[in-house]
Amino acid sequence: MENTIQLTVIDRDGISHELVAPTDMNLNLMEVCKGSDLPVEGTCGGMALCASCHVYVLSDHELPEQSDDELDMLDQAFFVKDNSRLGCQLRMTEAFNGLKVQLAKV
Numbered sequence: 001m002e003n004t005i006q007l008t009v010i011d012r013d014g015i016s017h018e019l020v021a022p023t024d025m026n027l028n029l030m031e032v033c034k035g036s037d038l039p040v041e042g043t044c045g046g047m048a049l050c051a052s053c054h055v056y057v058l059s060d061h062e063l064p065e066q067s068d069d070e071l072d073m074l075d076q077a078f079f080v081k082d083n084s085r086l087g088c089q090l091r092m093t094e095a096f097n098g099l100k101v102q103l104a105k106v
Contacts (some may be wrong), residue, residue, distance in 0.1 A: 005097040011038055012059075012103050021092045027069065029055065029087035029101065040103065046088035051077035053087035054104035061099050079105045 006074065009017045021032045030053035033040040035053065041052035048069040049063040066074075070089045074080050081085050084104065090096070 005092060005094060005099070007032070007096065007099040007101070009033060009036075009038060009055075010100075010102040012105065023092050023094055023097075025092075027092050029053070029090040029092065029099075032092060033103075035088060037064060038103065040087060042088060044088075048073050048089055049088055050087060052106070054079075055085055055087050055101040056081055056100070056104055057083045057085055057101050059098060059100040068105075077104075 004020050004022050005033055006106055007019050007021055009019055011017060015038065017038065019032060019036050021027060028046055030042045030046055038066070043052045044050040048067065051073045065088065070086050073086060074084055
């Protein structure tokens with residue numbers, strides 16, 4: 001399909017979900033997960049203010065540099081690892097085709 005990518009999201013129960021995400025709608029990973037009925041709250045609406053969309057990036061994709069807001073929020077989050085990111089800060093682009101993430105514990 002044109003203007004879409006494939007990604008894998010592993011939920012908190014270890015179940016793998018193969019998702020298709022549009023790249024032409026300026027969606028972020030949090031929105032894609034919510035649209036697929038995965039348990040991602042996105043309480044702050046994608047403003048990097050709550051960490052309820054915390055994920056672990058498992059694939060070897062080049063990611064955009066983390067903003068100060070994202071780093072500050074991850075400093076306050078639980079279960080943070082070296083591969084932690086906020087899903088709301090990862091916009092769906094062609095470069096993320098094949099992205100694999102796992103939802104962080106809450």
